[in-house]
Amino acid sequence: MAIEVSSARLAARVRKIRRGEGSAFFLLDVQMEVPSGISILFGPSGAGKSTLLDCIAGLAQTDEGRIAINGDVIFDSEKGLSVPPQSRQIAYVFQSLALFPHMTVEANVAYGLPHAREQTRDGRVSEILKMFRVEQFRHRKPREISGGEKQRVALARSLVTQPRVLLLDEPLTGLDAELKGSIIDDLRAWNAAHKIPILYVTHSREEVDALGERVIALEHGKIVSEGTPREVLDAPRRRRLAQAAGFENLLRATVLDLREPDGVMRVRLADAVCEIEVPLGHAAPGDRVRVAIRAGDILLATEPPRALSARNVLEGKISSLERRGTLVVARVDCDVVFTVHVTPGAERALELAVGKKVWLVLKTHSCHFVEG
Amino acid sequence: MKIEALLLSVRLALCVSAILIAIGVPLAYGLAYSRWRGKFLLEAIVALPLVLPPTVLGFYMLLAMGPRGALGKLWYAAFGHGLAFTFAGLVIASVLYSLPFAVQPLVASFETVDSKLLDASAVLGAGSLRTFRRIILPLSVPGIITALVLSFAHTLGEFGVVLMVGGNLSGVTRTVSIDIYDRAQSLDYAGANRTALLLLVISFLVLSAVYGANRRAGRRAWAPWPLR
Incomplete structure (x- = not known):
């Protein structure tokens, strides 16, 4: 080598x-x-x-x-x-x-x-x-x-x-x-x-x-x-904190810009092109941060959603589905892999299957900014 | 008191302690550092003379050394005479009988050498022989002295094995302890007392030296009586 x-x-x-x-x-x-x-x-x-x-x-x-x-x-x-x-x-x-x-x-x-x-x-x-x-x-x-x-x-x-x-x-x-x-x-x-x-x-x-x-x-x-x-x-302390608090999704991201009048900032998720809007935190453009999102806070749609208040809509494909008791854990690949929880009923109604194209909807305030 | 018997005992004890150190050191090294699963069997065999009546050990040694025993035949083939009732036979039997008194303090002493020192020696490029020679051996000097002194003292005072294997040949196999027994049997109590007293004093001095040395070394190497 x-x-x-x-x-x-x-x-x-x-x-x-x-x-x-x-x-x-x-x-x-x-x-x-x-x-x-x-x-x-x-x-x-x-x-x-x-x-x-x-x-x-x-x-x-x-x-x-x-x-x-x-x-x-x-x-x-x-x-x-x-x-x-x-x-x-x-x-x-x-x-x-x-x-x-x-x-x-x-x-x-x-x-x-x-x-x-x-x-x-x-x-x-x-x-x-x-x-x-x-x-x-x-x-x-x-x-x-x-x-x-x-x-x-x-x-x-x-x-x-x-x-x-x-x-x-x-x-x-x-x-x-x-x-x-x-x-x-x-x-x-x-x-x-x-x-x-x-x-x-x-x-x-x-x-x-x-x-x-x-x-x-x-x-x-x-x-x-x-x-x-x-x-x-x-890093480790914050990451542990986030995981301990039950955030299944902990994503590395880079701050793009701050929109202070709106109380939000845009971040780009690491290793991906997708950008999401998260609540304003103590950070400056270019800072590397982490964003924590609960799997249960993510909405899943099988058609492109329109006319929504949610600011973050990401397109992806289901990479795995796993039934855990009364919960279905879906992994959705949007360049970054998200963990999403849906009910068995939703799984049936939406006919979810591995490989199916889906859209994830993240409310800005469901995205928790974790510094460092 | 018969000086001949005392000299014989001392000669026997010196030979036995020298041989015991020579075979005890590698044996103790194996017992201290080997990760072999069957090690406990070897440990048990080495410790056997501690619990076995000397007459039992002596009896089997006599059988082995006799003209029909394996050891006796081997010896005859090599030297042209038998092994039983000779000084050499006495030495062999005594080595076996005093084995734990040499091996156990050595094992205890090797085991107390900080394993990090051995690791340090290895990463500094030393193989196991050099590590043994330069680190383990010098740090085990109190244990080696204990082993020497105890095997010397134990051999000096042995009776049962000597009687079984050596018999009672003046100048060849009649050691002090046999001499004392002989005199007591023939009602020469004054003579028996002189020899017995001498043996008592020597034993006491030897043990005091061992415990004293251990105390000074700051740690207790193995001694036959667990003292606080």
Whole structure:
């Protein structure tokens, strides 16, 4: 794949399956591309962040998927290929740091260079210790240095091997902001020269804001959003709110224009040409927003409706029909797929069927504007 | 007190503890880290001497080492003489008898090594042998010392297995415990007391050393008596 070769990049498709009694579900189902530079893997505890890192590093078994670094495949379930962790050239800093307690700082850092000649090894160890400002502690044991110094040593130990990818599992937990910032600056300085993909796991919103780069949000083992910290931090909460409130349709849209005298604004639904009118919200043209609509608030017609007060009429085709008790759930494809609830009686009267052309009628005030 | 018997006991205990460390370390590594389903069977076999009367173990060892036993035949083919009632036979039987006293502290000690350290070692490029040599072994020193001391002390004081397998040949198989038994039988209570007292003191010192070392190590490696 051309993309993988052109720059340092980690491409991972990781599925981890938990099998229960007669059923199986994905504990982790993730596909992502991590370019060089820091990408933040953000999510609540239990979202699967550490498991994902373990899978990438080869410490946990991946059930299905493919992992490649710069085009070099290190895991492929279809080919039965799994490079052992010690040969993946992936550095991993654990939350506990896992410094070897019986070795000095120097011996810890030199641990990853067993085959280098003594001179080369000493040179590289000194250089990285200097880079992370812990040279003066080289003869101390881990228990004799402070928390921040330990974190610096752990980074130095991981990076001295010149890995192809760096995984960081909440490495700076418990440090104050200033110290965190200075360690991150040193890491950035190191990576300015090496340009490897760095995957930085955190559950702290502050860290996401502070690092301010690409964010991948993980929830229940799935990527729920990707983008800048602002986009990602704001999205999941609002989306959950909307879903919790019973909105079956949650559509991404871009604000086109505001018609303040009318109290409405026009938005274009993402990935589609259709435009709808929604109540005015705190947004500016060009903003990306979400529009939430209840399935029960959408009217369905089999002929083009005329002379209506409703402002939004969309043409589409029924893509599926499903009876759920006394409810019929129709999915209507208008470039964007809408979920619509109708009664069984309406289904019969309108002779609804998959593939049938229909019109959806949305009242402006049934379209709820969800910011961000 | 017969110095010959004491020296024999010490020689036996030294041989047995050395052999036990050599076979106990790989065995304990397997028990601590293998994900093999049938592992519990091996664990049970290793622990068997803890509950079995020494005479039972000794009896079967005697049968195995006898001229018609598999071990005895093998030994005869290799060395041209029998195994029962020899020092070598005593060593083999004692190794089996003291096996749990070496293996269990080693397993306990290997298991307490933080698994994240092993993961860290792996991602730093080390294979399992290097990880074992550089991380697990140095961090298990208290456990190894416990294993050594306990197998030494346990072998020093054994009686039943020795009697069954070794008999009572002066300088060859007559250990201190046999010596004490002999003297008590022949009503030489003063002689028996001197040897018994010596054994008591040695055992006490050895156990104090083990518990003391564990206390200093900040964690309790396995010891034959669960102390708080």
